[in-house]
Structures are given as C-alpha cells and as structure tokens.
Amino acid sequence: MALDVGGKSVETDEEGYLTNRDDWDEEVAKAIAVAEGLDMSNNHWDVVNFLREYYEEYQIAPAVRVLTKAIGKKLGKDKGNSKYLYELFPYGPAKQACKIAGLPKPTGCV
Amino acid sequence: MSLIHTVNKSPFDRNTLDSCLRLAAKGSSVLLIEDGVYGAIKGTEKSDLVTNAMSSIAFYVLGPDLQARGVSSDKLISGIKIVGYGDFVDLVAQHSATQAWL
Amino acid sequence: MSDKGGTVKKLMYINRKAPYGTIYALESLEVVLIGAAFDQNISLAFIDDGVYQLAKGQNTEALGVKNFSPTYKALGDYDINKIYVEKESLQARGLNQDDLMALTYEDEDDDWAEKNSIHIVSTKEMSDILEQQDVVFSF
Numbered sequence: 001m002a003l004d005v006g007g008k009s010v011e012t013d014e015e016g017y018l019t020n021r022d023d024w025d026e027e028v029a030k031a032i033a034v035a036e037g038l039d040m041s042n043n044h045w046d047v048v049n050f051l052r053e054y055y056e057e058y059q060i061a062p063a064v065r066v067l068t069k070a071i072g073k074k075l076g077k078d079k080g081n082s083k084y085l086y087e088l089f090p091y092g093p094a095k096q097a098c099k100i101a102g103l104p105k106p107t108g109c110v
Numbered sequence: 111m112s113l114i115h116t117v118n119k120s121p122f123d124r125n126t127l128d129s130c131l132r133l134a135a136k137g138s139s140v141l142l143i144e145d146g147v148y149g150a151i152k153g154t155e156k157s158d159l160v161t162n163a164m165s166s167i168a169f170y171v172l173g174p175d176l177q178a179r180g181v182s183s184d185k186l187i188s189g190i191k192i193v194g195y196g197d198f199v200d201l202v203a204q205h206s207a208t209q210a211w212l
Numbered sequence: 213m214s215d216k217g218g219t220v221k222k223l224m225y226i227n228r229k230a231p232y233g234t235i236y237a238l239e240s241l242e243v244v245l246i247g248a249a250f251d252q253n254i255s256l257a258f259i260d261d262g263v264y265q266l267a268k269g270q271n272t273e274a275l276g277v278k279n280f281s282p283t284y285k286a287l288g289d290y291d292i293n294k295i296y297v298e299k300e301s302l303q304a305r306g307l308n309q310d311d312l313m314a315l316t317y318e319d320e321d322d323d324w325a326e327k328n329s330i331h332i333v334s335t336k337e338m339s340d341i342l343e344q345q346d347v348v349f350s351f
Binding site: 118119120122123144145148151152153154155157173174175177178179180181182185 | 269
C-alpha cells in the first residue's frame with residue numbers, strides 16, 4: 001500500500017504502518033492522521049513526539065500501560081490516564097499514535 | 111599455501127574453537143567471526159588456548175562482529191589482527207581452501 | 213493477588229545465548245515485554261553466554277542488524293526489576309559488572325527513587341532462585 005503525501009508516494013503495510021521509518025516527517029504524520037480520521041492538535045503531537053523519543057532511546061514502541069505512566073510523568077497527571085489518551089486516539093493510543101509517529105506496531109499488540 | 115579456518119560459534123557454548131585449534135596445521139590461519147569473536151578476548155577461560163596456538167597460527171577477528179557485541183579492541187588478546195569484510199575476502203583468496211567450523 | 217481468580221506466579225526467563233549469533237536473545241526479550249502485561253512476578257536470569265546480551269557499547273551499524281541492547285533499559289518501565297546475572301559466567305568470560313549496561317527502575321513505593329535492577333549472584337544463589345520459581349522459560 002502507499003500513502004500520497006503532497007504528490008509524493010510513501011510506502012505502508014496493509015494496516016497503514018510506514019514500511020520505512022526514515023520516510024517519516026510531520027507532513028507524513030498529518031497524512032496518516034487524516035487517513036485515520038484524526039485532526040492533529042498540540043495534544044496529539046505531544047503524544048506522537050513522546051513516542052518517537054521513546055523509540056529513539058529504547059528501540060521499541062512502549063506498551064499502553066508504559067505509555068500512560070510515562071505521559072503522566074512527563075506531561076502531568078491529568079494526561080497520564082487511558083481516558084485522556086483514548087479521547088485523543090479512539091482506536092487505541094499505542095496503535096494509532098504509533099502509526100502516526102511512523103513507528104512499528106507495539107510489541108505484543110495484535 | 112595453507113588453509114584458513116573460520117570459527118563462528120562462541121567457545122563457551124560449543125567446542126568448535128577447540129576442534130579447530132586441535133587440527134589446524136602450523137602456518138594456517140584462523141578467522142573468528144560472528145559469536146566466534148568471543149574467543150579473541152583476553153582474560154577468559156579460553157584465552158590461553160588461543161595464546162598458545164598463536165605461536166604457529168595467524169589469528170584474525172572480524173571488526174563489525176566485535177563492534178556489534180560491544181567488544182572494544184583493548185579487550186583483545188594482543189597479536190590478533192582486526193579485519194573488515196574486504197580483508198575477509200582477501201584472506202579467503204590468499205589461502206588454498208577454507209574450512210568453516212560450524 | 214487478583215480478586216478475579218488469578219494468582220500471581222513467579223516466572224523466570226533464563227537467557228543462555230549470545231545476542232546476535234542466534235535469534236534466542238531477541239525472541240526472549242520480545243516474549244518478556246509481551247508477558248509483562250500479565251502482572252506476574254517476573255525475574256530474568258542471565259547465565260553462560262547470556263551474560264553477553266547485557267554488554268555495554270554494542271554497535272551493530274556495520275552488521276546491518278538491529279541493535280536491541282537499548283531495549284533492556286526499558287525493562288524498568290515494564291516493572292521488570294529483578295535481573296540476576298551469574299558471577300561465575302561473567303568471570304569465565306573475563307567480564308565484571310562494569311562491562312554491563314546499567315539497568316534501573318523507579319521504585320513506586322520509595323518516592324520513585326531510581327534503583328539498580330541488576331544483581332550479580334553466585335551459582336549457589338542462582339540455583340536457589342531457580343528453585344523458587346513456579347514457571348521457567350528457557351532461551
């Protein structure tokens with residue numbers, strides 16, 4: 001599958017995850033978000049950027065539980081809960097936000 | 111012309127380094143690759159085996175495999191030469207045959 | 213103990229292989245991360261060549277394979293903080309704790325103080341720890 005980003009074609013797998021992580025930039029993220037039916041707010045970007053930093057450091061996309069705890073620590077207790085994260089990413093924060101962040105599907109996520 | 115022996119298993123997990131050094135002839139070469147590179151480290155239970163063999167055998171170790179495993183050059187038994195992929199090809203070409211101890 | 217009928221078991225993952233020569237190490241790490249979701253009492257053992265998995269300074273760029281060693285540092289986030297390394301296995305390989313990555317966790321019950329997850333234990337201690345487990349996974 002491929003995603004059209006400003007005339008440029010970006011390759012994805014059948015679920016919409018980027019095939020090459022190096023293809024990612026903010027425009028690609030926005031295009032994936034549109035395909036997911038999401039309008040990216042600053043709050044969405046905070047989570048997406050956090051995921052990218054986490055991947056950079058640990059080479060994995062964190063499990064939802066780990067993400068929730070870490071977001072709470074970094075962005076404040078009011079955001080470190082699954083209700084807040086599911087409001088931003090209705091189909092699952094780890095799954096949907098990871099896709100927008102250009103990361104692979106989280107380990108253990110089916 | 112002589113043989114070049116490659117060893118790709120950890121000497122702490124398999125006995126291929128022992129077999130290799132038991133049978134390698136004087137003047138032949140040994141190239142440690144993949145998990146075999148752990149055999150090039152000094153101060154281990156296998157270091158003496160390698161050091162003793164060095165009087166008659168030339169030892170080489172593949173640099174990229176050392177780096178992947180976090181083994182810095184200062185940890186190696188002195189006298190073992192670090193080589194790259196290009197040297198690997200040259201070494202194979204310079205010897206009469208290759209024996210891979212799998 | 214969960215009140216939903218589940219019991220917390222002592223689970224141990226035993227790692228005995230070097231990191232890149234075979235797929236065991238990476239497979240084990242993935243199973244550990246997936247298994248962490250089940251809230252069990254998990255510990256990890258590194259013996260024999262498994263101790264090489266925790267070596268500092270791994271760089272796989274020239275090899276063209278993924279360097280998964282940074283992922284061990286995320287284990288603390290997954291509440292996996294009992295990591296046992298057999299001293300005799302280190303010694304046989306000319307290694308000591310300084311050659312290993314520092315793995316830590318934040319202790320929820322102690323104001324999130326950062327604590328060390330790695331415990332260097334003797335063969336006898338490792339044997340005792342193994343004996344206490346309900347379930348053992350071998351890699």
